[in-house]
Amino acid sequence: MYYFKVISPIRARNRVVRVEPALDFPLFCRNCEDAPCISACPEKALMRTSKGVVFVNNKKCIGHGECVKACPYYAIRIHPDTGKAFKCIQCGQCVDRCPADAIWMTTESELTERDKDGSLRALHEQHKEEIYNKEDFP
């Protein structure tokens, strides 16, 4: 809603998938150091801000989807209306709006601190294949 002014989970920069039983997981961009999306793009449309956030240059993107194939986290997709790649840009709108405070921005080291018993990571490991299933990607 915030960016594209419609309600549509597949048009959301960051969306939550539910994996049965009982796991709700946001598909988000990790802004990987060796971001495979950046190197996969033949148009060199993917760039980084000074803070390290990966973003799509809409002028260059022609939507062939190499970045979608390259991303292991299904965090970048082709927008069905614009035909261009789009992704989470760490604007924080979803973090502010989540009534359960279930989404937050973090780093590897902060996450280790927060997830002391490793249960969050264990759940992620167990279900990652289903979470990152790209069935929506044509």
Added chain:
Amino acid sequence: MIHGVGGQILWINLAKGSIEKRPLDEGIIKDYLLGAGYLSRVLFDNIPVGIDPLSDRNVLGIATGLLTGSMFPQASRHVIAALSPLTDVWGESHAAGFWGAELKFAGYDAIIFTGASPSPVYLNIRDEQVELLDAESAQIWGRNVFETDEILKKKHGKRIRTLSIGQAGENLVRFAAIMNDRDRASARSGLGAVMGAKRLKAVSVRGTGKLTVADPKNYLKEIDVFHKRMMANPFTPGRIKYGTTSLVELMQHIGRLPSYNMKQGVFEGFEKISGDAINEKYLVKARADFSCLQRCGRYTAVRTGPYAYEGGAPEFETQSSMGSRCGNDNLESVLFGHHLSNQYGMDTISLGATISWAMEAWDEGLLTAEDTGGIDLSWGNHETVVKLTRMIALREGFGDILAEGSARAAQKIGRGTEKFVMAVKKQEIAGQEPRAQKSMGLAAVTAARGADHLYAFPVLDEAGFDDEIRERFGEEYLPEMADRLNPKYKGIMVKECEDFMVMVESVGLCKYGTQIPPEFFYDDISLALKIHNGLELTGKELQVIGERIVNLNRLFNGRLGVTRKDDCLPDRLTKEKAPLGPSAGEIVELDMMLDEYYTVRGWDLKTGLPLKDTLERLGLSKDA
């Protein structure tokens, strides 16, 4: 143009296997909104009088509301309706989940099923592609709800949402539910049996479309205000912590916890089946549905023993129906019983109430081991409760007769067991012992679908909502209206609550947030319809729409022969004083409340049917 909707209605003729897409009829929306109101009109016009609900002539409708799929708090709901095989009158049931929003994203607001398929089928929707597929070769016919969900996800993709019946619906159990998103239930009215009779196993949906909104500029700003209000409501933290489970403690406290087949409203074992008992050992997490801020859904697990499971369960209604109502304080059996009911697709209220009816008949010596095939029906026998749950779903042995519901079972067995049937219009009364809350007694008899607490959901006299009564009704109704034991003004309260609640069911919102807690009222919904759908309807106009829907539901039942004589409670509740607890000595003063109710409704005091002037005012004259 109406925003925020799918824009099309699917008409599926199961006999012919034909699929027709019709544009959303904006004329109906103006007078009835969508959801419950839309179905009240379409089914009134399409279900012939005098048919068997389990025949191919019944029509089953599933509709989302105008706000379903929006960002309004709890905008997650859909409505299902048909002629009920349990009550033989208007049947309606609602559920939350993600299925309704997904249907909208696929581009549809409702599905109307006519006819019956010659062999088991399911409907698969992926955006504009809609197909009826063979349920037998897909190997889902005969399977439970969870298996069906898993098989269909394997076949059609992990992101689909499913709605289906389990074995109970296939076996035409008269209180079979229609389940969606695994553990969300449209439970009451036995609509699962209608799906079973139509040999329709499931509807799987994947929608990748979008909902446009009428006022994109102000949308988030207004929605954020609604969200903040919901989150700031003092009820919200408790709802997240307990869901509905802590109602056991609250109801025990006011003597409203049906126990021993509603002989009494207090249960000595209440602490063992309470919300705290669940949180202490079994709660895994609270679960929300689409756009839901209150997260009343429970996800629980019993880790070891005969009742081990993991899944979405329970609700207060189950703790009451399979617990206190059966004199059962074994919590693991209650949780597992709820899980089994989800799996087989059954209404836990009618299920527990039917078992408790049999238990009382057994206790009175009217049922013996010869009738039950050797099953011991003593109060509190938790093994029996669980065993009968399976046997009813599969219609095995003694379960076969119980699968007919308590009213039909008592009629077949006779011997005086009829007087222990705690039902209205053959549907079992839910977990509100009405002698402890008079408005609930009235609401149970006036509800269109037979005994029901949700049609009016008159909870404003339950827990100190004096301010809301002042705001919604006026100072002059206090203190009587707020007193749960005083029958005065309850006719007015139930009437107003019915108008509001059917309207809420027509826009796809939850009773939580609109009625308990009473955070959002007509003007809020009016604003939501404006920014989301672009509809200009005042609060007063919405109230009249609610009134129109209630009257049309009444006409539906009226043409099937329902009159005032059918708006009655079991003698136990109107003649025998509550024996124990905080409401001891109370009876339900039904006639007095009914007179007030019919008067404010503009219905005839003798027949209980709408008067000519009332119908004229609501534009329903041609329907009488």
